Amino acid sequence: MEPLIKVQCLKHIYPDKTEVKLCGLDFVVKPGERVVVLGPNGAGKTTLLSHILGLLSAVEGTVEVMGFRPDKHFNRIRKNIGVVFQNVDEQIIGPRVYDDIAFTPRNEGLSKDEVHKKVMLVARTLKIEHLLDKIPHYLSGGQKKKVALAGAMVMMPKILIMDEPFDSLDPKAKGEMVAIINDLNKAHGVTLIITTHDINIVPSLADTIYIFNEGSIVTKGTPSEVFQQTEILKKANLEPPILSELFDRLRKRGYDIEIPNSLEDAEEQLLTILNPKEISNEGAKN
Numbered sequence: 001m002e003p004l005i006k007v008q009c010l011k012h013i014y015p016d017k018t019e020v021k022l023c024g025l026d027f028v029v030k031p032g033e034r035v036v037v038l039g040p041n042g043a044g045k046t047t048l049l050s051h052i053l054g055l056l057s058a059v060e061g062t063v064e065v066m067g068f069r070p071d072k073h074f075n076r077i078r079k080n081i082g083v084v085f086q087n088v089d090e091q092i093i094g095p096r097v098y099d100d101i102a103f104t105p106r107n108e109g110l111s112k113d114e115v116h117k118k119v120m121l122v123a124r125t126l127k128i129e130h131l132l133d134k135i136p137h138y139l140s141g142g143q144k145k146k147v148a149l150a151g152a153m154v155m156m157p158k159i160l161i162m163d164e165p166f167d168s169l170d171p172k173a174k175g176e177m178v179a180i181i182n183d184l185n186k187a188h189g190v191t192l193i194i195t196t197h198d199i200n201i202v203p204s205l206a207d208t209i210y211i212f213n214e215g216s217i218v219t220k221g222t223p224s225e226v227f228q229q230t231e232i233l234k235k236a237n238l239e240p241p242i243l244s245e246l247f248d249r250l251r252k253r254g255y256d257i258e259i260p261n262s263l264e265d266a267e268e269q270l271l272t273i274l275n276p277k278e279i280s281n282e283g284a285k286n
């Protein structure tokens with residue numbers, strides 16, 4: 001399968017001469033993949049996303065999105081990419097939530113009816129119909145993230161880029177956001193590229209993880225592959241999710257279990273090794 005995105009040995013120099021390098025492994029995203037980018041502060045995660053969005057030009061290396069250089073030909077790929085920036089206040093511009101979500105379809109010259117259909121569909125999908133008449137400025141942080149996501153998804157792009165989507169969300173809102181993002185991927189085939197510092201969420205969200213550190217893409221793999229590489233994680237100031245660490249320790253003691261991708265998965269696996277008969281008898285007694 002042809003990759004949707006391919007970035008090779010990127011070097012960027014900001015106007016103040018700050019140099020950001022991302023060499024090492026290539027950054028490759030396949031259609032329908034859920035990719036999570038991890039790394040310490042200043043590793044270059046947002047810089048990479050800005051290159052994919054054509055907002056910056058590299059001094060060295062290559063960036064390709066659907067076969068095009070985004071900095072030169074963003075118009076050719078623009079309809080295929082939605083983005084939710086870290087600071088959503090900067091991207092929500094409509095006087096009411098409805099207008100904000102309607103911005104792109106109106107801009108594309110769709111009829112009033114078509115715009116309405118698109119806004120209502122995405123609002124229903126993200127369960128924010130009750131917010132459509134609200135003034136964006138007064139929304140909570142979690143509501144703003146959902147509105148920005150609705151604006152990004154209203155034209156149903158193939159690729160969704162999210163920079164720190166869980167930032168400042170409470171646990172319930174985080175769970176809702178994870179479910180929404182996963183549903184966009186499963187039900188609509190949306191390819192995801194997400195940066196986060198919220199490592200405990202990653203196993204439920206990623207097919208592939210990339211780790212950036214000190215100018216390099218230092219490793220990539222599935223959550224269970226990456227979260228076993230404790231030395232690489234430590235060097236990048238990252239700690240594996242607590243469940244991954246626990247299961248890794250149990251594996252090293254000889255238990256036949258896999259690094260879990262959710263609490264439910266962990267529970268199932270633990271129940272299996274804790275002698276299911278006794279558990280179900282115990283359950284029956286209570």
Ligand SMILES: Nc1ncnc2c1ncn2[C@@H]1O[C@H](COP(=O)(O)OP(=O)(O)OP(=O)(O)O)[C@@H](O)[C@H]1O
Pocket residue numbers: 014015016018019020039040041042043044045046047048
């Ligand atoms: N506009 C800019 N001008 C100058 N330097 C910048 C600019 N934007 C980013 N940088 C620098 O580039 C480096 C990479 O920053 P970037 O925001 O890509 O890192 P990050 O991995 O997203 O970090 P974080 O996890 O803190 O969001 C940092 O040293 C940062 O200070």
